[in-house]
Amino acid sequence: MAEDILGRCRAIVGDAHVITDEATMAPFMADWRGRYSGRGLAVVLPSDTAQVAAIVAACAAARVPIVPQGGRTGLVMGSVPDTSGAAIVLSLRRLNRIRAIDPLNRTMTVEAGCILADVQAAAGEAGMLYPLSLAAEGSCTIGGNLSTNAGGTAVLRYGNTRELCLGLEVVNAQGEVWDGLRGLRKDNTGYALRELFIGAEGTLGVITAAVLKLYPAPRAALTALVALDSPRQAVELLGLLQARCGAALTGFELMSAFCLDLVAAQFPDLPRPFADRHPQYALVELSSNESDAHAHGLLESSIGEALEAGVARDAVVATSNKQALDLWRLREHIPLAQAAAGKNIKHDISLAVSRIPGFIARADAALQQAFPGCQPVTFGHLGDGNLHYNVAPPAGESHEAFLGHQAAVNRIVHDLVADCGGSISAEHGIGMLKREELARYKSPVELGMMRAIKAALDPLGIMNPGKIL
Amino acid sequence: MAEDILGRCRAIVGDAHVITDEATMAPFMADWRGRYSGRGLAVVLPSDTAQVAAIVAACAAARVPIVPQGGRTGLVMGSVPDTSGAAIVLSLRRLNRIRAIDPLNRTMTVEAGCILADVQAAAGEAGMLYPLSLAAEGSCTIGGNLSTNAGGTAVLRYGNTRELCLGLEVVNAQGEVWDGLRGLRKDNTGYALRELFIGAEGTLGVITAAVLKLYPAPRAALTALVALDSPRQAVELLGLLQARCGAALTGFELMSAFCLDLVAAQFPDLPRPFADRHPQYALVELSSNESDAHAHGLLESSIGEALEAGVARDAVVATSNKQALDLWRLREHIPLAQAAAGKNIKHDISLAVSRIPGFIARADAALQQAFPGCQPVTFGHLGDGNLHYNVAPPAGESHEAFLGHQAAVNRIVHDLVADCGGSISAEHGIGMLKREELARYKSPVELGMMRAIKAALDPLGIMNPGKIL
Incomplete structure (x- = not known):
């Protein structure tokens, strides 16, 4: 069975682009922060959209799970497989062409595997700006940015990745290609499929290309x-x-x-x-x-x-x-x-900007009470209401030991976030890391609608299983 | 059967807010442009979200279709019922409270029945700007703006209604209330339900309230x-x-x-x-x-x-x-x-801005060939690639007679739009008016995903049937 699907994959992308030996696969299985490694049947590297579609169709026929992967810089374990070894990792990194730049429409059509920094550079060479900017920009890919609706430091003016995208090309869970590569600023013709695939972390389909908005470069x-x-x-x-x-x-x-x-x-x-x-x-x-x-x-x-x-x-x-x-x-x-200085306990939360001061005061106080002397490392994109509200141990205490309190610290911080009407994941997504937190804080009505959409678009449950839901 | 559901509705909203006599119902059944009137079982006017939820639950139990309605200024027959007389019209106009203004977060929480001009005025009184602006602003409602993702004259700077919304409250097709009223600028916790309900023209659920973005008023x-x-x-x-x-x-x-x-x-x-x-x-x-x-x-x-x-x-x-x-x-x-001057044949199209000049030249030429002397009335929101490319008859000819060519003119214009990668509905939506055009121009893959979503969220098919799909 495993050999069947590997044979199909080799026939589609060529032997050289199906990796099965453990050592070569290892980096594709490892979480960016080094906390975790999954296992996979193979890493498959298609070179174009047609190959992605053929791989997904073959996996659907064989009921083999697929984990789409970009630059693998995500922070929530969203692009690495679980430990079952049943899934193939579908790396988009060979889909890295800039297909077109349209200066008068201020758009650029790029493939999912393009590195963000390369897209920024190409926009710059054309005298324009692609404003998305974040720490991982030298390694992360546009497909990953879109699938996680990445944020960063320019959101205040230009919005999240969602707001920077005018169109998508997607291979859906049936292995069909949806050509939604429209460079249109207005288009009210039915349901917002583009918006649904953005931020879905590869659980509904595979983004293969996108039309991105460009801006005049500031002087x-x-x-x-x-x-x-x-x-x-x-x-x-x-x-x-x-x-x-x-x-x-x-x-x-x-x-x-x-x-x-x-x-x-x-x-x-x-x-x-x-x-x-x-x-x-x-x-x-x-x-x-x-x-x-x-x-x-x-x-x-x-x-x-x-x-x-x-x-x-x-x-x-x-x-x-x-x-x-x-x-x-x-x-x-x-x-x-x-x-x-040593590992600490991280959060990526957002709140209404008006509620930030009250939240910080309450969270600082609650943490001091529970863990006297602990040291909040409070910084972030205040203009977007997004704080990286991290917590370091009391001065002189062991960072490793303090990490043992992670669940209790998360509970204090996330309960307060929920009480303030905020979000437990502002810009990093859910992946595997925050799946249980999501289930805890989302209403049954919202979870029910999310599950209905997942079942409708991926009835076999092969797209990035175990992520988000 | 009809009496059962009317009795339930009366018990929920009170006798005075269930209209069944034909004369009083008539304006609720009529298309804004006066081309069409539908028929309905009743017009029901709930006063709050709980009543909307109870009405939808009762309709779901009785399999009675629901047509959500705002200011009824739409141009594509999206908020009026078909002629079967089976549906109730659910008017949101009594849900017209401004629930909150948060100056530091620059947001306003409003109910779906608020008139756009009232929202603009309330923002102005608070020293801020709600930038959505369109011809119908004195009558149209926020719920309708959201359900059609309305455009207008400020899209170039501020985006469509979609970009002006940070959160929704929705009664889904099961009559459950989804409280998504988050005033957050970043929130990556699962599927983009907000985006899905925006622009869905009431076919997936009923928007009852929203958090809107405000901007500093320009000096x-x-x-x-x-x-x-x-x-x-x-x-x-x-x-x-x-x-x-x-x-x-x-x-x-x-x-x-x-x-x-x-x-x-x-x-x-x-x-x-x-x-x-x-x-x-x-x-x-x-x-x-x-x-x-x-x-x-x-x-x-x-x-x-x-x-x-x-x-x-x-x-x-x-x-x-x-x-x-x-x-x-x-x-x-x-x-x-x-x-x-007399009725003419209207279009609401969008294109990549770079393709507008070529499109106008080709469309003008094709129409002159088919209908010598016809007069294109070309205007629109060029900054958004959105043209109202309307066509008037040759000078001196009858406008009524020329309207007989509507289907042929639509075909020439929309075929060219499709050939240029454009949209046949930039800002007006689909409703009943463009449903067949949508089926003609959308790919089977896209239509298939749209139908899957409709079936997943509204399995009984009671939400605004016959619109979009």
């Missing part, structure tokens, strides 16, 4: 670091800057003092922009399609207004690209500093 | 009318303005010379901004969160650049609110001028 981008009293003040500053700058405000990241302490301890060569330690910091990015002078004038007058209105303590505006990169480096080094 | 908005050689030049001007102005470009409408001739003939009191007649015109709107001076400077320098680069012939910039309104009036009076 100027400026970065500032603003020192703040509190999360509440950060929310007020965000409101002031949005009112004053509109869409020119393209980034707004929150970082607590403890985050920058961590960075300073682990990366002492990075600059420390303020002489004093402040409770919170906002990293602010402003972009202009007009000119550098326009961006400067707007940022300086807005921050001046904020200081005057008492919604900021202090601010530094980067006066060179190097300074701007250094400020962004502070933000980007938080996860690295965490990792260097 | 200044300026309007200009630009005279152009051709649709090609319009597309080039759009590109130049987008590159130069970014998100400050909030409107870009195309109007052919014939459109303004029609308006001038029917409404001679409206101003004529240019002494000369030009082949095409673009109505351009620029908004600024900064100041009037900023908007002026940006618009004037951008249009100056366009004139210098030869992508515009001439331009007038409104120097007062009255002048700006007058320019917009030219655009808004096109449908009225058409109606006054």
